[in-house]
Amino acid sequence: MRKTLVIAVREYQAAVKTKAFLISLILMPVLFGGSILIRMLMRDRVDTRDKRVAVVDPSGQVFEAIAAAAAQRNEAEIPEDANRWQRDAGIYKVVEGARKQVRPRYLFEEVKPDGRPIEEIGFELSERVRNKELFAYVLIGRGVIEGARSPEGIVAYHSNSPTYDEIEDWLARPLAVRLRTLRAQQAGIDPAVVESVTAPAAVANLGLVSKDAEGRVKPAEATNILANIFMPMGLMMLMFMMIMIGAQPLLQSVIEEKMQRIAEVLLGSVTPFELMLGKLLGMVGVSLTMATLYLCGGYYVVHRAGYGSFFPSELMWWFVVFQSLAVLMYGAIFIAVGAAVTDLKEAQSLVTPVMLVVVAPMFVWMNIVREPSSTLAIVASLFPPATPMLMLMRQAVPPGVPAWQPALGIALVVLTTLVCVLLAGRIFRVGILMQGKGAKVGEMFRWALRG
């Protein structure tokens, strides 16, 4: 055990004392946070040039409403307060001179049909779009007000920018409001009555009601769907990154020891199993060092931001347990691969199937967060290779999981880890002293099974 620790300490120092470690330590949050930051910054970096849209309105009753709605939008919504980060709970203070245009204005112009066939007008307007005079044009069908179930009843939006759907999306609401008013008038109903009778009810997403220590009923709190989804996902991603970041140095150091013939010196002092275990413990140490830094940082940030209830501290302990097991389980496989190959390139192709298993939870996490107690979620989170990530994720979604599930999960993972370490140890023992060509997968299985 003493020698195992000596190996572990060296492995840990070799990994932590490098520039690469420091860089990846900084780079990971930068990559994660950066993508969010860039999206925030890029949000304002849109094309703010005016978008001109022609409207052909044979009825002559719709255009005015659209133009008015657009004018209101141009005035109220487009500019934003320059120091909007300080604004309070959505209350919008317009500071004169500090307003800055962050969205394009929509300018609608009416085109009168004047008895010309609609195809001809369409071609003419299309030409104007091609010449960049217009951004798009809208043909309002003759039967729209009546709600005709024919091509006449359609509002057609034509543009040469098929992926830009903001105008099309925006248009739907003023159109609907105007049509509702028109139809109500035709039916002889007061439009104000229609608006009030068709007003939708807001649905609030709340948690459950509980009692506090003194037996008083505590009102339910509003559910924060985003926090409830992103917290589990963040934890899963962190664990995934830890495994990925830990795997590379482990593979490299095994290959270095093998190819630089260091292994032979080491095996003169320790058994192959002690050597492998030492390396594994070193890697667990490295990944826990990183995870601790991120977790503590994340915990601090989350609690400061007032989302503390979504990140209870016991989740950190679960993370540490599952992280350690995951590293041991996957690390053993990486070590076996490293011992069986002769260079990193060869290793990569052998590791790919393992990586697929590591990545697998990424494909199902959304379903599992949505329905953490479905049969799929329970079965998937009890599948040992996926347990560390998925079980932790389910625990992070309120109200958590029954206690037997993480217990069973850990038992299964421990069992799998022991089997992995044992089999990998056999491959390691044979492979580490083999020179020349790398081993084939079949050979590795034979070493593992024969013992």
Add this chain to the structure above:
Amino acid sequence: MSNVVELEHVTKTFGKHVAVNDLSLNVPAGSIYGFIGPNGSGKTTTLRMIMRIYYPDSGSGHIRVLGEEGYGAANDRIGYLPEERGLYKKMKVREVLRFYAELKGLRDCHTAASDWLERMGLAEWANKKVETLSKGMAQKVQFISAVIARPELVILDEPFSGLDPVNADVLRDAVLELRRGGATVIFSTHDMAVAERMCDFVFMIFKGNKVLDGTLESIQNRYGQDTIRVCLAEGNGDLRGLEHVEKVTDFGRFKELRIRPGADTQAVLAALMQRGRVAHFELTRPSLHDIFVRIAGPESAGGANGRQSEAANVGRA
């Protein structure tokens, strides 16, 4: 005198290839034991078995090292320098030494490391990374790492190969001092002169079989005084076709003649004087080099080159 290493009827096979065949060997405490033999004949495999890196085929005899069978605490008392050097490139020299010392259970090695580095002329490299060292320096560092924990048994696989004469002398003195300190030394070498000068016992393995084992004297005595070293001052130096002479080995200035058993050396001298002025004429026992070549060279029955190199390849696997 007790034996530090005892091998009894040990066999090791890799697949179908027999690397070591029914080998028995005793290494007395405090001796310097030289392992010789062509490449791929089983030297390294034998050393690895003594180190418990390899285990003999099941049911094929016993290996006892420092009184222990099988892997155990005894390994802490063995220092090992493998044939192919291995040091972590990114570590500093002193860190490497501390790591290897700790693996052997030595906690405080600072003074020992400083002493050794000083002795090997590496004092100013103590805090440099291994990757900055020259090959010879790295080899000396590796040697220190093998002996820093004051092992009772030192196993060196070709410790002198690739060293210049100055460094080879430094290393030789270190080995001799280890022995004076009570350690037993086993080393393999291809340099027969080194083996002759340093070793109390010489062991030769050829194609997995023991072919020589004993003191240099006892080995040479088996062959008798059948060698003449000659230096001719004049003449074209072509000594082929001399009567009574079995084989001529030309070293340039000196030549070694192997004479037929029972032949008259005076007759050979007379014949030589016909060929030129004899400046040096010495009746001697065969050198270890000569014995090695007689066993493993092309002239020997089993030494066909093709098969030998084939054996070498498999032995490395």
